[in-house]
Amino acid sequence: MSGSRRLADDPAFKETHFVVIDFEGTTPKGHSPEPIEVAALGLHYEPGKGPVHSGFSFQSLINPPAHAPVTERDVAQTGITAADVAAAPRAATVLHALDDALPGRPKLLVAHHAPVEAGFVYRYREACPRLAYTRLVCTRLLGRTIFPGLSSYSLDALLSHCGIPQPAHRHRAMDDVMVTASLFRHLLTEASRCHHITSLADLVRIAGLQPRAIAPTQLELS
Numbered sequence: 668m669s670g671s672r673r674l675a676d677d678p679a680f681k682e683t684h685f686v687v688i689d690f691e692g693t694t695p696k697g698h699s700p701e702p703i704e705v706a707a708l709g710l711h712y713e714p715g716k717g718p719v720h721s722g723f724s725f726q727s728l729i730n731p732p733a734h735a736p737v738t739e740r741d742v743a744q745t746g747i748t749a750a751d752v753a754a755a756p757r758a759a760t761v762l763h764a765l766d767d768a769l770p771g772r773p774k775l776l777v778a779h780h781a782p783v784e785a786g787f788v789y790r791y792r793e794a795c796p797r798l799a800y801t802r803l804v805c806t807r808l809l810g811r812t813i814f815p816g817l818s819s820y821s822l823d824a825l826l827s828h829c830g831i832p833q834p835a836h837r838h839r840a841m842d843d844v845m846v847t848a849s850l851f852r853h854l855l856t857e858a859s860r861c862h863h864i865t866s867l868a869d870l871v872r873i874a875g876l877q878p879r880a881i882a883p884t885q886l887e888l889s
Contacts, residue, residue: 672865674855675717679867684774685710685718685804687851689843690787691745693735701735702758702787703747704728706840708848709770710777718852725765726841728755745838758787759794766795774801779822779847781805781876789879799880802871806847809854809874812863822847829853 674680691704709723730752731737737749755761778784781803792799810817810825817828822843826833831849834842858864864873 674859677866681712684770684772685777687777687844687848689840691840695735701731702729703752704840706844708844727761728752729758729761730755762791762795766797776801776803777851779806792880803876804874812873813854813857
């Protein structure tokens with residue numbers, strides 16, 4: 668790639684509102700995972716600063732269905748208890764509210780190990796159609812391109828490699844969102860410096876995931 672091109676010069680990149688998203692959830696045996704917390708944080712480009720907090724944020728606890736209760740393992744990992752979520756709204760209500768609150772400008776979702784977040788969004792796609800049809804960027808995939816050869820590309824491993832401090836409450840949605848945003852900014856800086864990425868199209872090609880909601884549906888033959 669030509670060294671004269673910079674990510675910060677790409678109009679599409681500068682116009683994109685990135686929304687970093689994270690879910691915490693339960694994993695009931697024999698059923699799909701269910702969310703118990705979600706958080707989102709907006710980033711937009713500012714000249715000389717790169718992607719910075721746009722002012723958009725959202726967070727909520729979620730009351731899971733009866734078949735997916737908060738377990739002792741969930742409490743040990745997240746600190747979220749059954750009592751914490753007992754009076755919280757259901758997932759469809761929360762995700763509908765998040766969907767309504769999303770900024771109107773062009774956007775991309777950002778998550779670490781994004782297929783997990785994509786699964787939650789797809790499961791509740793009828794309640795959050797804007798989320799469900801928004802492409803995701805995976806910081807795990809981005810990290811693989813920027814730092815090839817690491818033994819692990821978990822969030823903790825990449826934070827350590829990049830010298831980014833662990834959040835105060837790891838495995839709480841907003842803390843994980845904020846540290847994922849820091850990682851995303853760091854990876855973009857490295858990618859731009861090394862000319863791995865010079866446009867939004869490069870970013871999507873390298874680390875983008877197509878929303879499951881727009882995948883073609885296979886028709887049954889009669």
